[in-house]
Amino acid sequence: MPVRLNLEGGIDPSQANATESQVLSGSTFYAGADSDIRTGAMTNRGSVTSSLNCGSSYTIPAGYHNGSGKITANSLASQTSATAGAAHILTGKTAWVGGSKITGNMPNRGNVSGTLNCGGAYTVPAGYHAGSGRITANSLASQTSATASAGNIHSGYTAWVNGSKITGTAAVKYYWSGTGYIINNNYLQVRPGFNPTLLFGRAHLADWWYTVSLDPYDVTVSWLTKQNDHCWLNTGVARYWDGPDIPGFGGDGHSGSGNYSVTCSA
Numbered sequence: 001m002p003v004r005l006n007l008e009g010g011i012d013p014s015q016a017n018a019t020e021s022q023v024l025s026g027s028t029f030y031a032g033a034d035s036d037i038r039t040g041a042m043t044n045r046g047s048v049t050s051s052l053n054c055g056s057s058y059t060i061p062a063g064y065h066n067g068s069g070k071i072t073a074n075s076l077a078s079q080t081s082a083t084a085g086a087a088h089i090l091t092g093k094t095a096w097v098g099g100s101k102i103t104g105n106m107p108n109r110g111n112v113s114g115t116l117n118c119g120g121a122y123t124v125p126a127g128y129h130a131g132s133g134r135i136t137a138n139s140l141a142s143q144t145s146a147t148a149s150a151g152n153i154h155s156g157y158t159a160w161v162n163g164s165k166i167t168g169t170a171a172v173k174y175y176w177s178g179t180g181y182i183i184n185n186n187y188l189q190v191r192p193g194f195n196p197t198l199l200f201g202r203a204h205l206a207d208w209w210y211t212v213s214l215d216p217y218d219v220t221v222s223w224l225t226k227q228n229d230h231c232w233l234n235t236g237v238a239r240y241w242d243g244p245d246i247p248g249f250g251g252d253g254h255s256g257s258g259n260y261s262v263t264c265s266a
Contacts, residue, residue: 013030013031013032013033013035014033016029020038020040020042022040023038023040023042024064025040025041026039026040042064043061043063043064044063044064045063045069046069047065048060048061049069051071051072051073051074052072053073054073054074054076078099080098081098082095082096086103086104086105087104088106090108090128091104091106092104106127107125107126107127108127109125109128109129109130110129110130110133111131112124112125112129112133112135113135114135114136115137115138116136116137116138117137117143118140140163141162142163144162146160147161148161149161150170151169151170152170153166153168153169155170155171155172173266174192174193174194174196176196176262176265178191179259180201180212180259181259182258188212188262192264194266195266197265198264198266199263200214200262201213201260203259203260205258212260214264
């Protein structure tokens with residue numbers, strides 16, 4: 001039950017205006033005209049603590065705070081944990097990493113372009129690429145500029161001419177010029193590297209010019225052997241430049257005494 005005090009001659013509680021919410025919980029006081037004892041209802045918060053990240057807030061609760069409470073902002077480093085370095089950030093742009101502000105130095109390549117010939121290579125430069133750059137391979141025609149036609153290419157072989165693959169149709173013609181050697185005063189040996197169908201040779205021996213020839217229409221001179229690297233003429237006919245035929249090389253004692261300058265073809 002309320003307790004009333006006779007405060008005549010003392011303080012006048014009616015002159016106090018505190019309410020329960022303004023007095024610490026558990027504490028009593030007198031206030032108001034009725035002079036009744038009253039109990040405070042203000043919450044005792046003591047020393048509140050809390051931490052905040054960037055952008056967050058803390059609502060201070062109603063009640064009594066003893067002055068030792070602390071609201072702490074977390075470090076920027078703890079809130080900006082990241083792995084990027086300056087090389088990972090576009091040049092001129094900035095970012096926070098681990099509490100530090102970093103200015104990027106990654107080159108901005110934009111849209112690079114280039115051309116390549118067959119066998120060439122393009123090294124893509126480090127940096128940012130906008131996505132519309134293009135490296136183009138030059139046309140085969142631009143890299144195989146030539147003038148040959150099928151008739152200029154060995155039959156059975158192929159070649160690229162102005163971007164097109166051409167199969168040759170040309171019949172092969174062989175030509176050789178060199179020395180023919182007289183063997184045992186009887187045979188003329190030549191080494192043209194192919195089997196000739198036409199042959200002409202001459203030599204200046206003992207003040208005479210001698211000639212020898214082989215062609216499809218001359219049956220007096222024939223092949224003794226034919227191989228890919230050398231040919232032997234059978235007992236041939238040496239002819240004076242301006243005289244009669246002499247059967248067999250050496251038949252006159254001179255025509256087989258030296259080598260001949262020979263030209264042959266096939």
